[in-house]
Amino acid sequence: MVRVVTTIASVGFLAAAAPAAAQPGDPVAGRALAIELCGTCHLVPGSLRPVPDGVPSFAAIARKWTDAEELADRLILPPHPVMPPPPLTNRQRRDVAAWILSLRE
Numbered sequence: 001m002v003r004v005v006t007t008i009a010s011v012g013f014l015a016a017a018a019p020a021a022a023q024p025g026d027p028v029a030g031r032a033l034a035i036e037l038c039g040t041c042h043l044v045p046g047s048l049r050p051v052p053d054g055v056p057s058f059a060a061i062a063r064k065w066t067d068a069e070e071l072a073d074r075l076i077l078p079p080h081p082v083m084p085p086p087p088l089t090n091r092q093r094r095d096v097a098a099w100i101l102s103l104r105e
């Protein structure tokens with residue numbers, strides 16, 4: 001009986017602790033966001049949409065970055081040209097970062 005109570009208590013603790021830790025992003029959702037919000041400027045692999053010169057492609061960004069959390073943070077740090085509104089939520093930033101890093105070979 002004591003053991004059951006302890007187990008329930010620790011499961012409750014883990015469940016309560018989970019939201020604090022950053023959950024990994026979802027690359028599928030991130031790709032959809034990137035196509036919709038970023039594809040006017042950054043080349044999305046497989047997309048035929050024309051983009052302006054001088055903007056790094058997502059393939060190039062993927063080669064440069066290795067850490068998903070740092071990349072997610074970079075998305076809301078200047079310098080960056082005006083991002084399309086609405087601003088990405090924390091969840092969306094992690095999704096986009098996870099998708100970009102999934103492009104790494």
Ligand code: HEC
Nearest residue numbers: 037038041055056061064074075079080081082083084096
């Ligand atoms: C209006 C055009 C535009 C849009 C829209 C845009 N970007 Fe950018 N982005 C740029 C330009 C230009 C640069 C390069 C100059 C700079 O770093 O400020 C850049 C730089 C970046 C970098 C840094 C690249 C590096 O080498 O470190 C990341 C990451 C990035 N963009 C991600 C995104 C994401 C994700 C979106 C969509 C949510 C997005 N951008 C939407 C124009 C745009």
